[in-house]
Amino acid sequence: MKNISFLAELLERDNIAEHVTSISLKDDPNSIYLRTENELQTSRENVLYTNVPGYLRISFSQNGQKRLEKSVATFEGSYIDLKKYDNLDHLLKSKLSPKRVSRLRAYKRTLEKVFPIQYQYYYGEIQDHTYEKLMDTLKRMINTRFDEKQMQYMGLFEWNRFKEHGKELIRKKKASLIVIYNDDEPIHISFNYIWKELVFGCVRSYNIDYSKFYLGYIDIMIQLQWCFENGFEIYDLLRENMEYKLRFSDQTYLYACHIVFADRGTLSKVSAFISWLALSLKFDVYYPFMSVLRTIYHRIPFMPKRKKKQIQLMYQLEKLSKEQWARTDKGKFSQIQINSVNQPHGKRAVYHFLYLSKEKLEHLKIYTSLDDEHTIILECPNNLGKVTFKNRVEKHGK
Numbered sequence: 001m002k003n004i005s006f007l008a009e010l011l012e013r014d015n016i017a018e019h020v021t022s023i024s025l026k027d028d029p030n031s032i033y034l035r036t037e038n039e040l041q042t043s044r045e046n047v048l049y050t051n052v053p054g055y056l057r058i059s060f061s062q063n064g065q066k067r068l069e070k071s072v073a074t075f076e077g078s079y080i081d082l083k084k085y086d087n088l089d090h091l092l093k094s095k096l097s098p099k100r101v102s103r104l105r106a107y108k109r110t111l112e113k114v115f116p117i118q119y120q121y122y123y124g125e126i127q128d129h130t131y132e133k134l135m136d137t138l139k140r141m142i143n144t145r146f147d148e149k150q151m152q153y154m155g156l157f158e159w160n161r162f163k164e165h166g167k168e169l170i171r172k173k174k175a176s177l178i179v180i181y182n183d184d185e186p187i188h189i190s191f192n193y194i195w196k197e198l199v200f201g202c203v204r205s206y207n208i209d210y211s212k213f214y215l216g217y218i219d220i221m222i223q224l225q226w227c228f229e230n231g232f233e234i235y236d237l238l239r240e241n242m243e244y245k246l247r248f249s250d251q252t253y254l255y256a257c258h259i260v261f262a263d264r265g266t267l268s269k270v271s272a273f274i275s276w277l278a279l280s281l282k283f284d285v286y287y288p289f290m291s292v293l294r295t296i297y298h299r300i301p302f303m304p305k306r307k308k309k310q311i312q313l314m315y316q317l318e319k320l321s322k323e324q325w326a327r328t329d330k331g332k333f334s335q336i337q338i339n340s341v342n343q344p345h346g347k348r349a350v351y352h353f354l355y356l357s358k359e360k361l362e363h364l365k366i367y368t369s370l371d372d373e374h375t376i377i378l379e380c381p382n383n384l385g386k387v388t389f390k391n392r393v394e395k396h397g398k
Helices: 006-012 088-095 098-114 128-149 154-171 208-213 215-229 243-248 266-299 322-327 346-357
Strands: 002-005 022-025 032-035 047-052 056-059 069-081 117-122 175-182 185-195 198-206 234-239 251-260 315-319 333-336 365-369 375-379 384-389
Touching: 002 006, 006 047, 006 185, 069 243, 069 266, 088 098, 088 215, 088 243, 098 208, 098 215, 098 346, 117 128, 128 154, 128 175, 128 185, 128 198, 128 208, 154 175, 175 215, 185 208, 185 215, 198 208, 198 215, 208 215, 208 346, 215 234, 215 243, 251 266, 315 346, 322 384, 346 375, 346 384
Parallel strands: 002 047, 198 234
Antiparallel strands: 022 032, 022 056, 047 251, 069 234, 069 251, 117 175, 175 185, 185 198, 315 384, 333 365, 365 375, 375 384
């Protein structure tokens, strides 16, 4: 049986017309994104299409004849139907409470107040060196985040292939890179695939030094604003319905494995049917059963459990009054630049202080203790803070 990734053919190789005759939205039959009268060559072998989004109505007809097909629902996904909204403001007010909308906009204002922020959209044009730098930075961001969580990002196994295709896709307007810069430093990067009026949010990550600034929410707002400005109709959040996705999404859906039977003899059809049955047992029986079994297991108090891996707080940030700082012996401190903070998570601690104080980075003064290398003082015109860095103690699961 031939195994073909539907999304790879649609988004990376742009040859989906070799496999289907039409694609439209199930919820809006008037939104037709592909319709061709070309007769597809009849396959002489069974074909398994993976990663087929459930919100699309897809015709795999060949030579005008409907083929025998079987599907199995696999993973959950979600998308935003941009056609339902006039603009970003309309979407946010439709999805979120006034308090939460105000909070999201405050996140963005705070980031822009503290740092010299720029938003860059690479769509149609990108220099070779810029692309290489951004993709290497994106990979490093992903590695750093997942290393801290003590998890593994499976997408890195195909990173070289992913990176190889991306540049030309951007230049052909079949992909985009959306970047948040602090001056000339990329602090959040998103890579999207684009097909017709559909945008697929593929990979995104951020510099963990800025973790207090809610860059993920800021990113999705600027991405959606860009989608409205460019007339896109669907923003697909792809797999894994995490909390932030569900807050913005209009619909959840199920991906499917889709088997198209070859127009051959009985033995070939039986083989395809057995493959469909095996997939059905895997996704409809085995995975749900194991999920229930894990739930029951973790509810039994005396059963051995894997200890959760804990991320230790690497510093303590406390407010310092002007009176306390005035009484401090300044001779025991030396002023340094932020890049000279020689501590793991040094910038994260400094940016945490700036997030809380809402003061500009350019107004910040940093003093390091000459007696204790684990202590720094942070001074802004209206706020003072003290950071004490801790020795790292990791707790690993057994």
